[in-house]
């Protein structure tokens with residue numbers, strides 16, 4: 001686990017953050033409404049980095065809670081949002097909290113996602129997973145998905161997955177197949193494919209790759 005953490009700390013330290021998009025993720029903007037969140041509800045972004053998707057979600061009138069390992073990323077996120085957070089220690093995690101001018105709250109837990117529990121995380125009405133599941137190696141993904149289900153009480157998810165020939169190059173991002181998504185989540189969710197898109201530039205500019213956007217609806221709430 002420590003080498004896994006060091007890998008990401010080094011990426012942030014060296015600003016090797018090719019995963020960080022310069023605008024809101026088009027799949028989020030196109031399919032956010034599928035989550036049917038109301039103003040004032042709260043969305044969780046595991047492994048959030050300093051994504052501009054957070055800026056966009058706050059502008060949609062929802063509260064945001066995130067988890068991110070690296071402190072440089074979290075400090076940059078708040079600086080780019082123009083917000084001065086209050087920071088408190090919560091066990092091994094640092095809890096950043098701020099309120100936007102439009103009264104949306106943003107809470108980021110800086111530290112290991114696996115140290116976050118349901119009580120600390122608080123209410124979650126939906127989860128947005130972009131480059132979280134696919135950022136983790138195969139041996140961590142079952143633990144990740146089980147922990148996510150546990151701490152969010154199985155809240156609905158918008159999940160973006162990544163598909164390419166894993167034999168061409170090693171991850172991250174990792175290829176996570178539709179079958180694997182079902183393996184992790186079919187016991188808790190109805191799983192619907194909302195969109196699939198070929199990445200015009202491919203992965204790292206050369207390997208053919210595809211993104212898929214999934215809506216995971218809790219089985220208790222899914223239409224029969």
Ligand SMILES: C[S@@+](CC[C@H](N)C(=O)[O-])C[C@H]1O[C@@H](n2cnc3c(N)ncnc32)[C@H](O)[C@@H]1O
Pocket residue numbers: 005008009019020021046047048049050051067068069070073111112113114130131132135
């Ligand atoms: C591929 S990036 C995606 C970031 C963001 N979701 C985005 O779309 O830009 C994965 C992020 O997860 C963070 N991360 C990796 N392992 C983590 C862990 N165990 N707990 C919390 N964050 C972690 C990394 O520091 C990195 O910022």
